[in-house]
Amino acid sequence: MRRKVTLKQIAKELDVSVSTVSKSLRNSPEISEDTRLKVQAFAKLYNYKPNNIALSLKNKKTKTIGVVIPEIVHHFFATVITGIEQVANEQGYNVIICMSNESFDKEVINLEMLANGSIDGFIMSLSKETQQKADYHHIMEVMNQGMPVVMFDRVTNEIFTDKVIIDDFSAAFDAVSFLIEGGAKKIALLTTVDYVSVGKLRTDGYVKALQTHGIEVEDKYIVKIEDIDNCDAKIHYLLNNEEVDAVFAVNELFAVVAIKIAKSLAINVPEDLEVIAFTDGIISKYSTPTITTVSQNGIKMGRKAAQMLIERLENEENYDVEEEIIEQYKTEIIETNLILRDSTKTK
Amino acid sequence: MRRKVTLKQIAKELDVSVSTVSKSLRNSPEISEDTRLKVQAFAKLYNYKPNNIALSLKNKKTKTIGVVIPEIVHHFFATVITGIEQVANEQGYNVIICMSNESFDKEVINLEMLANGSIDGFIMSLSKETQQKADYHHIMEVMNQGMPVVMFDRVTNEIFTDKVIIDDFSAAFDAVSFLIEGGAKKIALLTTVDYVSVGKLRTDGYVKALQTHGIEVEDKYIVKIEDIDNCDAKIHYLLNNEEVDAVFAVNELFAVVAIKIAKSLAINVPEDLEVIAFTDGIISKYSTPTITTVSQNGIKMGRKAAQMLIERLENEENYDVEEEIIEQYKTEIIETNLILRDSTKTK
């Protein structure tokens, strides 16, 4: 077992000083070609690679990004991670991932754990519980320590920092308008409980679309679902008792459940019932019928978030003098579009 | 912006030495209660937290696990990560995640990047390309440096290390036997190309099951799929031209596509065609009909892998004298079971 070799060992072996070895490997002109080549050859032979931890300590930066998300078993978040990873790797950064499991406490712990020097900055999406409590002191805390934070998707107005989101409101508005213009009048909404920021925005978009087209918003058409495993009854009641000709679901799980229940009630999709879902994941693509969705480009979102964070990190270096960096925080909006599939009539 | 406070700063502020501060915070009996309390109060006030990087350098361990997987946008891998994260967090470890994107080169780069001190050990699953090339020198390399490696799911016999897998062969054997015992005779197999280790094993299990039950294995029933996006034609040909009464698919995507094609051919599932898929993911649970699957408990797999790695890491400490640790590598097998749903007749 040949353990990792250090500068000191190389220095001892070649009977030169540590500084000489370091300089040789970094091609310093201070060192004669003779010794430089000798050192480099030796280092190559022993497969020397500088120790990252030592570098981090010296440079006071780790070249590592911390990502805190509610869940990873969730197609959308997985795609965001993919995007983050892509640009992180392009720029020589590593990615540490932590999951809050939608828990406030876990989120706090994760932030604290990573903030102690392990990473240079955060990319995060709020847990449900955090949004519900509306307690963001832990995020303030790390930001006060000078650690940049980029939030995505589930964000809050109470924190001023870089954000990347989609325009949930407009996207919902467009999707519902599309249904209306296709002839639908009685459009139901399957949404989450209100404290989930994106669910709220999408609901608002739905309402606005109806109003704009002169359709009354009726409570009986709005189903708020807390837990996916117990939503069947509510949806069943809706489809069985109300005359619905379209459904707008704020995620694809709600949509696929609705379609399944419709089938069991001998309601044909899309002839008798049109369905549009938010979030384009694998389910929509492979279910029968395939589902028309609002694409929510996670990869693009992840890439953008990583770019914003890294840009801030690299700028910090230049403005090292702490000359009140132009703290202009930006909110980037990732465009969405409607992916037409078989759960809607108009093609 | 109140930057993180260090021992040195506390020491200066209180006019004591750095050692005194460190000892006070660690409740050393060397320090008088007076100064101890004073230091602790001050540290608490300034929210002192030891710098992880410095600790890592000193202790020569990072309390971080590196995970290298082919993709994260893949329900199975996402569940494994979830499992790894769970026990890692319980034991105070962080998790760095890298994706190989099924590329050999990327896998090599990731290993090298992480091996330079960033992590204490690896958990990994081989990329397709790596399995195809059967080139594992990069893994040997990090192992030679004394870094423990645990492989899961996509493993290789050529490397001796800890592994955690499911019994792909037996699981496939059982699933196909289940179909046979339910009355199916003409059972098709939708599988991957051979170099993917798990695909191969599942194929072998299928073959064995047929043979055991005295059914001839016929090539026309075996469809090898390279790319999910171009498999429609092959499956369509199979279902349209051969009399098939059951399909065994090595993953759920193949299964759901087969069901869709069956529907378009007016073949009813499960009456005319039974379907069983490997890997229990969300698709199987939400498709119509729901699909009977071989559960592949990713969480359990991830938890086990993390446990094995951490156990080895913590043991290293004790056997520090490098007394030829009992290098008994283990291969843990995670049990699978058949989850009966609506794509098969027998309940």
Place this chain on the structure above:
DNA sequence: CAACCTTTCGAAAACGTTTTCGTGTTGAAA
């Protein structure tokens, strides 16, 4: 031959910890 400049290298500090060892002070025992 003296003064000076290059070339080439090493010593040391720094990053933030922990830990070992040494040392000064105090009080009590002899």
Place this chain on the structure above:
DNA sequence: TTTCAACACGAAAACGTTTTCGAAAGGTTG
């Protein structure tokens, strides 16, 4: 009064780098 233990604390090394500064050796110039 001397001796010694107990107590409380500080100095320094170590982890592995990079970088600044100083210095020795040799060569060049006037």
